[in-house]
Amino acid sequence: MSTPHTFYGWLGHDASSATGNLKWEPYTPIPPTPHTVDIKISHCGICGSDIHTLRSGWGATHYPICVGHEIIGHITALGSSVTRFKIGERVGVGAQSGSCLSPDCEECASGLENHCPKIVGTYNGKLEDGSVTMGGYADYIRVPAHFAVKIPEALPSADAAPMLCGGITVYAPLVHNGAGPGTRVGIVGLGGLGHLGVLFAKALGCSSITAISRSGSKRKDAFAMGADIYIATAEEDGWAKAHSRTLDLIVSTVSGPDMPLEEYLRLLRTGGQFIQVGVPEDKLPGFNAFGLIQKGCKIGGSQIGSPKEIEEMLVVAAKKKVVPWIQKRPMREANQAVVDMEAGRARYRYVLVNDDHSRL
Known part of the structure; x- marks a missing residue:
């Protein structure tokens, strides 16, 4: 050659x-x-x-x-x-x-x-x-x-x-933050990154995988990929309350500056972690600090x-x-x-x- x-x-x-x-x-x-x-x-x-x-x-x-x-x-x-x-x-x-x-x-x-x-x-x-x-x-x-x-x-x-790129972007925060048997994981966004997040969470043996997207159009695909629960945030009233304190780890792949971050934090259990991997061209939205303080949660980021x-x-x-x-x-x-x-x-x-x- x-x-x-x-x-x-x-x-x-x-x-x-x-x-x-x-x-x-x-x-x-x-x-x-x-x-x-x-x-x-x-x-x-x-x-x-x-x-x-x-x-x-x-x-x-x-x-x-x-x-x-x-x-x-x-x-x-x-x-x-x-x-x-x-x-x-x-x-x-x-x-x-x-x-x-x-x-x-x-x-x-x-x-x-x-x-x-x-x-x-x-x-x-x-x-x-x-x-x-x-x-x-x-x-x-x-x-x-x-x-x-x-x-x-x-x-x-x-x-x-x-x-x-897409695979390691979601694999790394899953592995670094304890994803595996006994861990309940949420993946925000079911696009190129998010679907890889669901696939790798399944491969790592997570006990429960929740796919979170705006609409219900990808529900069937999410279950076929290995998700156990699906949340359509734009179509389900009170979704944050209904699923409150159900997740140990959330990996967010979305990059919109208007994402409902405060509601996502409600999904975390005590000591839970929210890891952002999607990068908006603007800024992340603000949120009430009590969303972290009351449950001792953490927000972090991960890069490839x-x-x-x-x-x-x-x-x-x-x-x-x-x-x-x-x-x-x-x-x-x-x-x-x-x-x-x-x-x-x-x-x-x-x-x-x-x-x-x-x-x-």
Whole structure:
């Protein structure tokens, strides 16, 4: 295998790119180093983060930009210092492609690279040489080998792709906050993230799983995924009172600034935890402090996971046969897939497929 000097990808040049205005164009990837690998992309999941970035929703984007950070492919080139992988091996890349990796960094030294103050995103990250990282709506990607992960043989590429960001985003807060047998877990939002939350809560053996969504339209799907209880907040009067003090842990995947946070806190038992993973472009709503104080509850947040933790999650997914609900879309249809994603049509994650690369 070999890698071309110029990569091609779907580039966004301004905020209008989020409305289906991406252009398939050549671009120069980050410079190769002894520590990088080149990957021929076969699959790339579409994440809500992609759309936020395309429209500069979380701050100024470095245009032109190629988004996509749920990447699966095969290695075509290895830096001289890379010994962990071999040419042709199937690997994945999630939302992070860099950190300082210094032994003096408290986070990196303790395996928390995803919390490093110098974290570099797989796309829209600026390196010290001034180059900007580009993502997976493309034919190839170049990344530091440290942030590539091994894919278990039992996991199909299309299923593994959405786990690399969406999966770890919900898996990490579940594991870090005690989800397992005897734990009653609630998942707020049943979209791309939330449905993975239900699937992994089931895989971890939680005693009860409550799916929480605005409408009842996804009730049947939620039960098929493994949920035991379903709450439609916009259709059920008094839902917060009816389900008060029933949950040990809530993982919130929604990103709307108007979510009923105070009502969600009512669902927690004494000592319960509310963990936010969805990131609104605005702010979270306010709430009455007594919602925390009276029951000794806690509010926290979680951000993806380290490469080691992603690999651990993939092993769990393979062992427990976690199968995301996905719809495959040809890479050439990326523009329409982005539009459909923003319109809420995905059930429940779109995965772009490079037809000519996926047969490797």
